[in-house]
Amino acid sequence: MNASEQKQFAGVVGWPVAHSRSPILHNHWCEKYGINGEYVALPVPPGELEDCLKELAEVGLRGVNITIPHKEEAYRLVTQRSETATRAGAVNTICFLEDGTTTGDCTDGSGFVANLQAHGVEVAGRVLMLGAGGASRAVVAALLDAGCEVLIANRTRARAEALVEALGGGEVVEWAEWPQILPSCRLLVNGTSLGMKGQPEFDWDAVLVEAPAGLVVADMVYAPLETPLLAAAKRRNLQTIDGLGMLMYQARAGFAAWFGVTPEVDEETRELLVRSLG
CATH class of the missing domain: 3.40.50.10860 (Leucine Dehydrogenase, chain A, domain 1)
Structure with a gap:
């Protein structure tokens, strides 16, 4: 120096x-x-x-x-x-x-994609995004630009629709229906606060029952490092990616x-x- x-x-x-x-x-x-x-x-x-x-x-x-x-x-x-x-x-x-x-x-979206690639994940195919907040929008944009088919589920449907309209891509799915869509997806991304401390509990184990063996599960949160979603995914022997790399x-x-x-x-x-x- x-x-x-x-x-x-x-x-x-x-x-x-x-x-x-x-x-x-x-x-x-x-x-x-x-x-x-x-x-x-x-x-x-x-x-x-x-x-x-x-x-x-x-x-x-x-x-x-x-x-x-x-x-x-x-x-x-x-x-x-x-x-x-x-x-x-x-x-x-x-x-x-x-x-x-x-x-x-x-750089949120490019950082997320770079983290996937660093973990050997092919950024392609059908992706299910949970949440339609600010960071989710950046990640969805990056996934669309990478050629992914992105499905977006948000507890408030109007917010997901606004995201799709703003980005000119993606598809909105009903919040209640996303667990049934999961078997057709290669990547699940959580951009919500579900299951976090101070938030309502969510039964991730129940919704991951139909998850395909090759599903990659990513959470955008890094504190805690192992979120409730990632813990549930590990119990099903799915590949998990925490938010620290992002x-x-x-x-x-x-x-x-x-x-x-x-x-x-x-x-x-x-x-x-x-x-x-x-």
């Missing part, structure tokens, strides 16, 4: 944000690659994002990640949007440029833009994050 170089800063903006593992991830990469940089957590309440972004640009941050609940507002606030962000209707990665403008990208892969583009190095996603990095989850 060249000590004479000015230290570079980036961070993650959200509310709440203390639970985010992104600072651990990015600061590990800074140390690993000898970069004079630091990545910090920035708690920003709803309604204060616009002022916050202006202040962060003024004090010289290179950029920020955006997490819940600010991704859609960030999309409206940036000067330029990538095609991926436009498809997702959300921004999770912002760069502050020297001319005072901002660029916004959405976190790591979605982070690479931002790190490269802010600090000038494209980091490697490796077992050392994963183990560091796993330990942080307790």
Whole structure:
């Protein structure tokens, strides 16, 4: 590391944000690659994002990640949007440029797909997506772009219909009917909070009874690392993919833009994050 170089800063903006593992991830990469940089957590309440972004640009941050609940507002606030962000209707990665403008990208979907590929999963065929929230929209867009047939089930049908209309692809299925559709799918993706702590219990074992032997089950959540869905899938000897890989892969583009190095996603990095989850 060249000590004479000015230290570079980036961070993650959200509310709440203390639970985010992104600072651990990015600061590990800074140390690993000898970069004079630091990545910090920035708690920003709803309604204060616009002022916050202006202040962060003024004090010289290179950029920020955006997490819940600010991704859609960030999309409206940036000067330029990538095609991926436009498809997702959300921004999770912002760069502050020297001319005072901002660029916004959405790496959630590409990070999810990269994580599947890293686990040897062929991204093709019929996919069942549970949930139609912001992160689900980015993932559905990426799966459609990869040529998958994506079926979307959401407890509120209108929200799933709005997602399909916005993306110009995908098919809505009734929430009550998705377990019957599962045998025809190659991949099940959970983008809901079902079964999480503080949420209503859900009998994943019952709905996975008809799951085909080759089904891959992925959850977008990484805390807890083994969600109730993944635990149920393991009991049926199905391949499971947790959300930690998605976190790591979605982070690479931002790190490269802010600090000038494209980091490697490796077992050392994963183990560091796993330990942080307790």
